[in-house]
Amino acid sequence: MPDFLPTPTLPATVAAPTLAQRLALRERPAGTPIMRQDWSELLFLHWPVPAELLQPYLPPRLQIDTHDGMAWLAIVPFRMSKVRTRISPPVPGANVFLELNVRTYVHLDGVPGVWFFSLDAANPLAVWAARTFFNLPYLRATMRLDEPGPELRQFTATRTHSGVAPAIFRATWKLGPPLPAAEPGSLAFFLTERYCLYASNKAQTKLYRGRVAHAPWPLRTAQVLHLESTLIESQGLPTPAGEPVVHAGSPVSVELWPMRRV
Template structure:
């Protein structure tokens, strides 16, 4: 079995020089992306970060998946941390010339993981009721937030792969939307980076029926009327490093 930590040629910057702290295996990952005018998206990211665009356009991404293995380095695989479902809403930013992901929200159905990520990574995790099942290659995914904001935190979709696997071409939109190796977070005036590593995504074209989506209600509905750009990947083993403060 290949060691993902030894495969680094696809990364835009080197691995951190300290040990990783957590590993996860992501399954049935769907990337659904819609273009958004940059001047609109800029109003929704922290002022310390610079919006990253492709040919002048910003993009909003909704990414559902489920986790089959979640382990903190040095600890056994704990039953309460073994698996969970997760649904991310994200865009793309840079700081100090390093491009990465900015998360508007991360919904999950594991309260322990939600609490820990909010405390340790300053990420906007939200506890949700989620149901995911797969039958004959079709993934049915449903999520509803378990708080007073659940009316603006619903997602229901059905998706499946529609092609053989491929690797994105260098400089393509496929690559730009998926190959990201850090996240950016802010707390007050402080800026933090969280490094991530995995091998290059092996992507598939996908189809998706979205029955309900109120995950990005901070944007006007008109930006979601067009068909999204879709990518699917069956599985990815990922490693995480602790947050690094890059601005006080």
């Protein structure tokens, strides 16, 4: 079973964030981040989905974010490295690991962000800490990232977390040339410029929001040569139709702020 179950009713539709509100989140938040890390070898796999399909899976106050009337469901594998808190250096053996998330995009009070259906990770300590202190649905998994060629990447994952639906992910992709910076208001901007995340307790009675800061993703083209996954289905969602919209992300350095109740 997924960590979060669909709610039976839909909230009233509210206005989506304006472009100005989306661009404002590029600014680094005030205060001191609690954690820093680097993200690399990232692949965005996005499918358009009717908003009414995803809305029931959200906490009551969150609203699905849409582009040209469609919601988007994504699978995102990547490597996390140089993981450290603001008061400690990277811990050998715990500062580099692979992660894989299933996500959609939401907004609340004019603040757009990411909602995670699941986050699989190959680091038991990170899974425990994220579930315990950040209310994020992290799950244990075994993962591997190979480079069978100079521009080829092969990512494999098998969920090992007890008490939840099993899932696997297998993907091979070929990296292409860099893309121009995503134009504000474009689909690439909507899908990749996300500087806020939302989380909820399991009963969905409390809602939290956290900020992240990093440079806009330097995007590349990518061609998916093989894709096999049951991650989306493990959440009780139907398999998206058609081929995904694909982007690859070059490395970025990331700062994370505390999750605050909203």
